[in-house]
Amino acid sequence: MKNAIGKLPGLAVLLVGKRRDSQTFIRIKIKACNEVGIASFIAELPEDCTEDEIINVISSYNENPSVHGIIVQLPLPQHLDQEKIVNAVSLEKDVDGFHPTNIGNLAMRGREPLFIPCAPMVCIELLLRSGVEIIGKKAAVIGRSQIAGLPTSLLLQRHNATVSTVHAFTKNPEQITSQADIVVTDVGVPNMVRGHWLKQGAVVVDMGTNLVKDPSCRQGYRVTGDVCFEEAIGVASAITPVPGGVGPVTISMLLSNTLDSAKRAYRFT
Ligand SMILES: NC(=O)C1=CN([C@@H]2O[C@H](COP(=O)(O)OP(=O)(O)OC[C@H]3O[C@@H](n4cnc5c(N)ncnc54)[C@H](OP(=O)(O)O)[C@@H]3O)[C@@H](O)[C@H]2O)C=CC1
Numbered sequence: 001m002k003n004a005i006g007k008l009p010g011l012a013v014l015l016v017g018k019r020r021d022s023q024t025f026i027r028i029k030i031k032a033c034n035e036v037g038i039a040s041f042i043a044e045l046p047e048d049c050t051e052d053e054i055i056n057v058i059s060s061y062n063e064n065p066s067v068h069g070i071i072v073q074l075p076l077p078q079h080l081d082q083e084k085i086v087n088a089v090s091l092e093k094d095v096d097g098f099h100p101t102n103i104g105n106l107a108m109r110g111r112e113p114l115f116i117p118c119a120p121m122v123c124i125e126l127l128l129r130s131g132v133e134i135i136g137k138k139a140a141v142i143g144r145s146q147i148a149g150l151p152t153s154l155l156l157q158r159h160n161a162t163v164s165t166v167h168a169f170t171k172n173p174e175q176i177t178s179q180a181d182i183v184v185t186d187v188g189v190p191n192m193v194r195g196h197w198l199k200q201g202a203v204v205v206d207m208g209t210n211l212v213k214d215p216s217c218r219q220g221y222r223v224t225g226d227v228c229f230e231e232a233i234g235v236a237s238a239i240t241p242v243p244g245g246v247g248p249v250t251i252s253m254l255l256s257n258t259l260d261s262a263k264r265a266y267r268f269t
């Protein structure tokens with residue numbers, strides 16, 4: 001694109017506060033942008049900033065023609081209205097796919113969202129590319145968050161799986177997961193899914209990315225998923241590891257959404 005029309009895609013990231021995990025994720029995203037030639041813009045606001053300050057930053061990115069994708073790193077501090085802030089991102093630049101209109105279109109038959117959330121899209125892509133049949137299969141998704149669990153369930157339904165949702169109020173979750181051909185986790189609880197939660201031969205996609213204290217590691221913590229990998233590997237026919245599974249591909253999907261958005265903006269095909 002740079003050679004053909006002299007333009008670069010641009011991704012803007014907004015971070016509020018100083019959460020260590022958010023800082024890590026943002027560092028990974030900016031590094032990936034640099035590697036592939038996407039211009040990156042970063043705004044860091046203090047933990048105690050106001051909604052208006054955040055919305056001003058988003059508005060300036062909405063109007064900036066060099067920015068094609070805008071990410072508000074989640075979670076936001078408690079005092080902020082996440083929905084109002086995510087709503088402020090222009091639909092055309094919502095590369096995370098978190099805008100209610102994009103989520104709504106994902107949920108409705110016959111409609112196509114401009115962007116689909118990255119981690120759920122990775123989940124489907126990994127299943128398809130690994131030759132896992134989704135049509136007519138039983139899938140259990142643990143978690144129903146707007147950024148991961150809910151869009152994953154919607155996408156699996158679009159691919160004609162029969163989907164059960166497991167959440168914090170679900171009684172005996174292992175009864176549901178142990179019947180599923182495909183188990184996807186977006187929970188945030190390390191090692192929650194044990195080997196006996198799974199049916200023999202199930203396919204497991206672990207989206208959990210949890211930082212666990214570990215003094216033996218250089219940074220003082222290590223990354224682990226929601227699934228007890230050592231147990232699951234003996235039961236599952238296929239499983240994504242953490243680290244090195246869904247996470248890094250999510251970043252590629254984000255870059256791909258940003259490139260698509262820039263192409264749309266410049267009418268470049
Ligand atoms: N690889 C990637 O790119 C991404 C990874 N993630 C990772 O996924 C994990 C979840 O993140 P996120 O979705 O933002 O988290 P949220 O806290 O928003 O959602 C967690 C979900 O898990 C459910 N839950 C919590 N505890 C339990 C439990 N004991 N049993 C069953 N369900 C439970 C909650 O249920 P309820 O709704 O009832 O409260 C909720 O729906 C994190 O580790 C995060 O890092 C997230 C996004 C992208």
Ligand SMILES: Nc1nc(=O)c2c([nH]1)NC[C@@H]1CN(c3ccc(C(=O)N[C@@H](CCC(=O)O)C(=O)O)cc3)C=[N+]21
Nearest residue numbers: 024025071072073074075096209223243244245247248
């Ligand atoms: N607006 C917004 N968009 C997001 O996409 C978003 C978010 N908020 N909030 C948090 C979750 C989490 N998430 C991850 C991204 C990369 C890895 C990743 O690259 N993980 C590496 C390891 C990372 C490490 O070493 O710390 C791996 O699993 O191998 C993980 C998780 C995106 N999220």
